[in-house]
Every structure is written in structure tokens, then in C-alpha cells.
Amino acid sequence: MASIAVPRRSALAQALKGARHAAENKSSIWSWLGTVDHKRIGVLYGVSAFFFFIVGGGEALLLRTQLARPDGNVLDADQFNRLFTMHGTTMVFLVVMPMSAAFFNLMVPLLIGARDVAFPRLNAFSYWLFLCGAIFLNASFFTGDIFNGVLGAPDGGWFGYAPLNLNRYTPGHGMDFWMLGVQILGIASLAGGFNFIVTILNMRAPGMTLFRMPVFVWMTLVTSFLIIFAMPVIAVALFELMFDRLFNANFFNPDAGANPLLWQHMFWLFGHPEVYILILPAFGIISEILPTFARKPLFGYPFVVFSGIAIGFMSWGVWVHHMYTTGLGTIANSAFGISTVLIAIPTGVKIFNWMATLAGGSIRLKAPLMFAVGTVAMFTIGGLSGVTHSMVPSDYQQQDTYYIVAHFHYVLFGGAIFALFGGIYYWFPKFTGRFMNDPWGHVHFWLMFLGFNLTFFPMHISGLLGMPRRIYTYSGDMGWDMWNLISSVGAFTIALSVSIFMVNFIISLRRGERAGADPWDGRTLEWTIPSPPPDYNFRETPQVHSLDDFWHQKYAEDANGRVVPALGGGAVEPAAEHGHEETAHSLGIHMPSPSFMPLIASLGFPCIATGLIYDYALVPVGAALILVGLFGWAMEPATEEE
Amino acid sequence: MSHAATGHLETSTGIDNKKLLMWLFLASDCLFFGSFIAAYLLYRDRSLVGPYPEDLFDIPFTSVSAFVLLMSSVSMVLALSAIQRGNVRGLQIWLFATAALGALFIAGQAYEFTEFYHEGLRLDTNLFGTTFYVLTGFHGAHVTIGILILLSLFIVSLRGGIQQKDSLTIELAGLYWHFVDIVWIVIFTLIYLIQP
Numbered sequence: 064m065a066s067i068a069v070p071r072r073s074a075l076a077q078a079l080k081g082a083r084h085a086a087e088n089k090s091s092i093w094s095w096l097g098t099v100d101h102k103r104i105g106v107l108y109g110v111s112a113f114f115f116f117i118v119g120g121g122e123a124l125l126l127r128t129q130l131a132r133p134d135g136n137v138l139d140a141d142q143f144n145r146l147f148t149m150h151g152t153t154m155v156f157l158v159v160m161p162m163s164a165a166f167f168n169l170m171v172p173l174l175i176g177a178r179d180v181a182f183p184r185l186n187a188f189s190y191w192l193f194l195c196g197a198i199f200l201n202a203s204f205f206t207g208d209i210f211n212g213v214l215g216a217p218d219g220g221w222f223g224y225a226p227l228n229l230n231r232y233t234p235g236h237g238m239d240f241w242m243l244g245v246q247i248l249g250i251a252s253l254a255g256g257f258n259f260i261v262t263i264l265n266m267r268a269p270g271m272t273l274f275r276m277p278v279f280v281w282m283t284l285v286t287s288f289l290i291i292f293a294m295p296v297i298a299v300a301l302f303e304l305m306f307d308r309l310f311n312a313n314f315f316n317p318d319a320g321a322n323p324l325l326w327q328h329m330f331w332l333f334g335h336p337e338v339y340i341l342i343l344p345a346f347g348i349i350s351e352i353l354p355t356f357a358r359k360p361l362f363g364y365p366f367v368v369f370s371g372i373a374i375g376f377m378s379w380g381v382w383v384h385h386m387y388t389t390g391l392g393t394i395a396n397s398a399f400g401i402s403t404v405l406i407a408i409p410t411g412v413k414i415f416n417w418m419a420t421l422a423g424g425s426i427r428l429k430a431p432l433m434f435a436v437g438t439v440a441m442f443t444i445g446g447l448s449g450v451t452h453s454m455v456p457s458d459y460q461q462q463d464t465y466y467i468v469a470h471f472h473y474v475l476f477g478g479a480i481f482a483l484f485g486g487i488y489y490w491f492p493k494f495t496g497r498f499m500n501d502p503w504g505h506v507h508f509w510l511m512f513l514g515f516n517l518t519f520f521p522m523h524i525s526g527l528l529g530m531p532r533r534i535y536t537y538s539g540d541m542g543w544d545m546w547n548l549i550s551s552v553g554a555f556t557i558a559l560s561v562s563i564f565m566v567n568f569i570i571s572l573r574r575g576e577r578a579g580a581d582p583w584d585g586r587t588l589e590w591t592i593p594s595p596p597p598d599y600n601f602r603e604t605p606q607v608h609s610l611d612d613f614w615h616q617k618y619a620e621d622a623n624g625r626v627v628p629a630l631g632g633g634a635v636e637p638a639a640e641h642g643h644e645e646t647a648h649s650l651g652i653h654m655p656s657p658s659f660m661p662l663i664a665s666l667g668f669p670c671i672a673t674g675l676i677y678d679y680a681l682v683p684v685g686a687a688l689i690l691v692g693l694f695g696w697a698m699e700p701a702t703e704e705e
Numbered sequence: 706m707s708h709a710a711t712g713h714l715e716t717s718t719g720i721d722n723k724k725l726l727m728w729l730f731l732a733s734d735c736l737f738f739g740s741f742i743a744a745y746l747l748y749r750d751r752s753l754v755g756p757y758p759e760d761l762f763d764i765p766f767t768s769v770s771a772f773v774l775l776m777s778s779v780s781m782v783l784a785l786s787a788i789q790r791g792n793v794r795g796l797q798i799w800l801f802a803t804a805a806l807g808a809l810f811i812a813g814q815a816y817e818f819t820e821f822y823h824e825g826l827r828l829d830t831n832l833f834g835t836t837f838y839v840l841t842g843f844h845g846a847h848v849t850i851g852i853l854i855l856l857s858l859f860i861v862s863l864r865g866g867i868q869q870k871d872s873l874t875i876e877l878a879g880l881y882w883h884f885v886d887i888v889w890i891v892i893f894t895l896i897y898l899i900q901p
Contacts, residue, residue, distance in 0.1 A: 181722045253733065261725045265716035291733040299740035306839055311829035314744065314839075320753045320832055329740060694857070 151221030176268025200244030282347030357424025430504025434485030441477025466526025497575030517553025664692025
């Protein structure tokens with residue numbers, strides 16, 4: 064709306080303009096608070112998501128300590144309930160989703176040859192709103208008497224089933240924090256989803272047709288569509304819960320004739336696409352890593368892309384497999400059983416394509432590849448156990464046992480988390496100009512691989528032996544002791560491996576081996592520009608001629624069909640010499656100016672949420688903050704005049 | 706971003722970024738209203754105590770307010786058409802008319818809610834009260850946001866901030882406004898007109 068900006072003469076406007084200029088100084092804190100640079104927002108997302116990974120992991124360690132031995136007394140039942148609720152909610156909404164968003168932000172503009180996303184300020188808004196929602200959700204811990212072990216966190220599970228989520232069954236403010244916090248996080252995801260669809264469809268470099276896009280970009284596109292259609296559904300469910308809890312409405316109240324199953328239908332109509340929102344970005348990452356380290360094109364690129372799209376569509380037709388035991392009847396169960404079996408087909412197609420990509424390749428066993436291969440293997444195990452509970456009678460046996468816990472950790476930890484770590488090792492050189500230490504990367508991988516399997520494989524067995532999920536303790540005569548002890552030992556092994564990763568990350572950041580623009584001999588556009596990339600990414604908009612364009616610039620085939628280096632091909636943009644740094648300004652490139660409006664607008668949301676729980680007086684304050692932020696946003700020019 | 710200042714970006718699809726964003730938002734909003742409408746339909750005839758819809762609905766009255774909202778779409782079209790021809794005065798008149806018709810609709814909704822409340826239907830009375838107030842309330846909130854957008858644009862245009870080249874901004878507001886209208890057609894048909 065730059066075009067409708069009105070002349071601003073007021074002192075406030077001058078002050079804001081001054082603050083925007085202060086934010087141009089890249090080393091000041093203001094530059095981070097006002098940033099609209101997709102790379103910086105990506106870093107903010109990544110650091111925040113990793114922080115919450117530590118928080119959620121710490122919660123898991125407490126749970127595993129309690130369950131290590133029968134009749135454990137580390138936690139009481141109430142603390143246990145609150146911690147597993149927060150562990151699940153944190154890992155889904157505060158770790159895997161924002162870590163994926165970090166990669167969307169860091170990589171999508173670079174991979175499609177763009178200077179930034181379509182809406183840089185909306186992007187900043189999405190991050191700040193995510194952070195506000197995350198802090199708000201975790202603030203619930205402190206609403207109890209935390210120093211005496213009374214936690215105020217939600218205790219309804221990450222799924223918050225009705226009617227248990229109602230006031231009379233779950234009193235206290237924990238569930239209120241949960242429903243409002245997840246609502247805020249959903250709005251943040253929506254903002255990101257819109258932005259990335261427009262960016263991918265509209266901001267591609269000349270020649271970058273849809274079927275020349277890297278698979279990661281494709282998976283970002285599919286994920287973003289899933290986000291914009293799934294998030295409104297959970298938003299409605301959460302609003303309905305809000306009206307029930309805060310204003311005595313009857314959406315889930317059986318006494319008024321309501322059907323509490325409505326909650327489960329809406330939750331899983333969101334929840335199953337959500338599963339693919341969590342895993343498709345990971346599929347995209349490994350589809351970039353595998354070809355690079357096998358030095359081969361991705362096997363069956365169109366099949367991988369179309370399988371991803373097919374998964375996106377089919378993910379809307381399988382939600383009842385979370386509800387087989389709710390008594391919907393044999394016809395519903397059979398229909399959804401069939402659709403669930405069918406969705407395994409496109410997923411299987413991808414797994415075979417990844418394996419065929421490696422087959423016959425000239426493989427370099429670097430840390431990113433270790434994690435990518437680990438993802439394929441672990442996700443396959445999780446996928447196969449998933450097929451076992453697509454079968455209705457089999458699911459009746461497994462429902463609510465540790466077998467299910469084993470399954471979804473194999474797909475979400477073995478699949479998503481492994482791939483995200485692979486992505487960090489892979490793209491670290493691009494953003495820091497240094498490699499992460501590879502031998503320690505291998506130590507991290509093998510320890511995490513060992514710890515992961517020690518933790519979650521025995522859960523298949525304890526589950527089949529009948530151990531239910533979510534129990535806070537068990538007696539020693541059930542035959543579960545050994546399996547639980549192994550799981551707990553495994554959990555601490557994972558913690559050790561993550562500590563090694565953190566040390567490696569920090570040391571490599573300062574003293575890692577220098578990496579040039581193209582350290583892995585890559586195929587995609589991000590490797591054509593200096594590491595770390597300048598603000599404006601590409602000095603000149605690249606022209607794309609084929610899939611894996613950069614590879615084709617570097618290599619050609621000789622008469623015998625062998626790959627040989629192309630003469631003079633694959634020039635990368637030179638890094639500026641020290642003391643002669645080019646800026647966007649000196650190159651005549653107009654980049655969007657920093658803006659504080661997204662931050663101001665996003666602060667209004669937790670303000671309203673707190674007001675709804677404690678004091679309605681805060682609601683108009685929050686609404687005013689949002690209005691000020693949005694109007695300021697609409698009125699300030701996207702690029703400040705010089 | 707090099708053309709951001711002029712408001713005309715070359716995009717890969719040829720569709721303006723903001724217009725694509727608006728279409729995506731509206732697509733997403735379909736799921737939002739769809740979910741509330743589904744909840745209403747699921748709970749239709751499930752209320753254990755009255756008042757029931759047939760006791761309260763005043764179809765002639767709501768038809769008139771629905772007509773008012775539909776007419777606001779006509780004035781919205783006229784506003785866009787005016788600025789596309791460079792007629793700023795026409796834009797101002799029709800923007801204000803659209804906002805006023807929208808406000809009239811909201812006034813009708815406020816009257817309707819008050820009437821229903823006095824006849825004993827509260828949010829917590831029964832399933833009808835819960836689903837009806839929340840669904841139509843969220844629609845009313847959408848209309849209210851639309852009125853705020855229209856009035857903001859009206860004020861900006863009074864200060865000379867909207868010219869022929871800015872007609873896209875009006876087109877975006879129009880897309881939102883027509884969508885909110887269409888949602889009301891669906892709600893009016895499914896909730897008021899088709900009684901079981």
C-alpha cells in the first residue's frame with residue numbers, strides 16, 4: 064500500500080522513521096527486532112525452534128526418568144499429565160513446524176532466485192506472532208505454584224479431547240492457555256503459509272518453471288497449501304472450545320445434547336494434514352541432500368513431486384483412522400482404512416526414488432547424507448508400523464498403547480528431526496561461510512541413531528505387551544520393566560548426542576573450516592552466490608534453463624556419455640573483497656526497509672489472550688496494539704526514501 | 706522488490722502478489738466458515754430446550770437486511786468502476802455508501818440479537834443459541850472489519866491518497882467485501898430459509 068501513503072509530518076512518524084534508520088545498523092538489537100530480511104527471520108525461527116527443542120526434550124527426559132523404573136516417584140500424576148501435554152504441543156507447534164519454517168525462510172528465496180519473500184513484513188509478523196504464542200503457552204507453567212512443584216501448564220494432552228477439555232473436567236487456566244496459545248500459533252502459521260505460496264508462485268527467477276523448481280520448494284508449496292486449509296479448521300475448533308470454556312457455550316457439552324465427537328472430527332481433520340505439514344518439509348530437505356552427495360540427479364523427479372502433491376490431497380481423506388475405536392461403524396472404518404492404506408503408496412514411491420538416487424551414485428559419506436539416509440530408514444520403519452494400524456482390527460489392539468507412541472516417534476523424530484538436522488549440516492556453510500566439523504557430525508549421527516532406536520524401538524514391544532500411553536507409573540509385575548528402562552537409557556543417549564551437536568555448532572561457527580560459495584559441488588541456485596549471502600542475495604537475477612541448472616552449467620557429457628566438467632561453466636558470484644563490500648544501495652537495488660509494525664501488531668495477540676483469561680480490560684489494549692500495528696504497517700512505505 | 710515503490714511488480718504468474726494473497730486468504734476463510742456452518746448443521750434439531758429457530762426467525766426482516774448487504778456489493782462494484790475510470794469523487798461516494806449499507810446490516814444484526822436475547826435465547830441456552838450466535842457473530846465480525854477497511858480507504862481518498870493507478874487497492878477491498886456477502890447468502894439460505 065505504498066501508493067496510498069500520506070505525507071507524514073508528526074513527531075511520532077519522525078521517531079518511527081528514525082528507529083527504522085537505526086535498524087539499518089546490522090549489529091544493533093534494533094536491526095533484529097525490525098528485520099524483514101528472510102535470512103535473518105530464518106535464523107530467528109531456527110534459534111527459537113532449537114530453544115524449544117531443548118525445552119520439549121527436557122520435558123521428555125523428566126517423563127522418561129519417571130517411567131524408568133516401576134512405581135516411580137520422580138513426578139506425581141498431575142505433573143506427569145502436564146509435562147506430556149506440553150511435550151507433545153511443544154514438539155509439534157514449537158519445534159518441528161518453526162524449524163521447517165526456518166528452512167522455508169532461509170532457503171526458498173535462494174532456491175528460486177528471488178531477493179526476498181513476496182511480503183517481507185508479513186514474514187516478520189509471522190515470526191513475532193509465533194514467538195508470542197510460544198512464550199504465552201509456556202507462561203502457563205508459572206501460573207501454578209511452580210516452586211512447590213505445582214505446575215499450571217495444560218494437562219489435556221496435545222489433542223485436548225472433548226468433553227475432558229471443558230471447565231468442569233479440566234478446571235484451572237492450563238487449558239485456557241493451551242487453546243489460546245495454539246490459536247495464536249495457528250494464525251502465525253497461516254501468515255507464513257500465505258506468504259510462501261505467493262512467493263513460490265510469483266517470485267521465481269526467469270526460466271524457473273514449476274517443474275524446474277527444487278523438490279524442497281515443491282514440498283514447501285504443498286505444505287503451505289495444507290497449512291492454509293488445515294489451520295482454519297483447528298481455529299474453529301479452538302474458538303468453539305473458547306466459547307465453551309469462557310462463555311458457557313455448549314459446543315461440546317453432552318448435557319445440552321452436543322456430540323463431543325465433533326471435537327475429534329475437527330481436531331483430526333486438521334491433525335492429519337498436520338502430520339504431513341510436519342513431514343513434507345523434511346522430505347524436501349532430503350530430496351536436496353541425497354542427489355548432491357550421490358552426485359546424481361534425483362531419481363524420478365516428477366514422481367517425487369507428484370507423490371508429494373498426491374499425499375497433500377489424500378491427507379484430507381484419512382482422519383478417521385485416528386478414531387477407529389470411537390464407534391463410527393464398520394462402513395466409516397472400512398472406507399478410511401482403505402484410504403489410509405492408499406496413502407502409503409505415494410509415500411512408498413518416494414522412498415524407492417530416494418534409494419534409486421543413491422544406487423550407483425558416487426557417494427560421499429558426509430554428515431548431511433548420514434542424516435538423510437537415517438531419515439529414509441527410520442521413516443520406513445515408522446511408515447510400516449503405520450500401515451499396521453491402518454488395519455482396523457489391528458488398530459483396536461494398538462489404540463492408546465506405547466505401540467502408537469513408537470510409531471509416531473519413528474515418523475516425526477526418525478523422519479522429521481533427523482532430516483532437519485541433516486538440513487542444518489547441509490546448509491550451515493551457506494549461511495556461515497564455514498563447515499560444521501564432519502567427524503563430530505558422524506559421532507552426533509551415530510549416537511542419536513543409537514539413542515533414538517534404544518528409546519523408541521522397545522516401545523513397540525511394551526505397547527504390544529499392553530502398556531497404555533499416558534500412564535504416569537506402572538507396577539513391577541506387568542513385564543514392562545526392562546523395555547521401559549531401555550527406553551529411558553535411550554532418551555539420555557539422545558540428550559548426549561544433542562549436546563555434542565550444540566558444542567560442534569558453536570565451535571564450528573567460530574573456528575570451522577572455511578567453505579566457499581559452492582562447498583558441496585551443488586546443483587541449485589543458492590550455491591551460485593557467496594557464503595554467507597549478501598542482503599540482496601543475487602546481484603543479478605539468475606536466468607534458469609533447466610532443472611539442476613547450476614549442475615548443468617558446471618558439467619557436460621562427453622561423446623561416451625560420461626560426465627565431464629564444462630569449460631568455463633558454473634561461475635559463482637565472487638565474494639566482495641574485504642573493505643570493498645558492495646551494499647544493496649551501492650548496487651542500486653532497493654531492499655525493503657526494516658519495520659517494527661509487525662512486532663507491535665503481534666504483541667496485541669497475547670495481550671488479548673491474557674485479557675480473556677484474567678481481565679477483560681486487557682482485551683481492548685491488545686486490540687488497540689493490533690490496530691496501531693496494522694495501520695502503521697499499511698501507511699509506512701515498504702522502502703523508505705533516501 | 707526493485708519495483709516495490711511503484712506498486713507494479715512483474716510476477717511469474719502475471720497475477721499481482723497482493724491479489725493472489727487475497728484469493729488465498731479467502732480460500733482459507735471458506736474452511737473457517739465451512740467449519741462453523743458444519744457445526745450448526747450437525748446440531749440442527751438437537752437442542753434439548755427452546756427457544757427453537759422456528760420460534761424466533763423473522764424471515765421478512767432478515768430478508769431485508771440480507772438485501773441491504775447484497776446492495777452493498779453493487780455499490781462496491783460502482784466504487785471500483787469509478788476509480789478505474791479515474792473518478793475520485795465517484796469512488797468516495799460509493800465507498801461511503803458501501804460502508805453505510807454494511808453498517809445498516811450490522812445494525813440489523815444487533816437488533817436481531819437483542820430481540821432473540823429478550824425472547825430467551827442466550828449463548829448458553831441450548832445448541833441453537835451456541836451455534837447460531839457464534840456463526841453469525843463471526844460473520845458480523847468479518848463485516849465490521851470490512852467496514853473499517855472501507856472507511857479507512859474513504860479517509861485516505863479524501864486526503865488525495867487514491868488515484869486511478871491505485872485501483873488495485875480498491876479491487877482487493879472489493880474481493881473481501883463480495884466474499885463476506887457470498888458467505889451471508891450461504892448462511893441465510895442454510896440457516897434461515899431451509900428449515901427442516
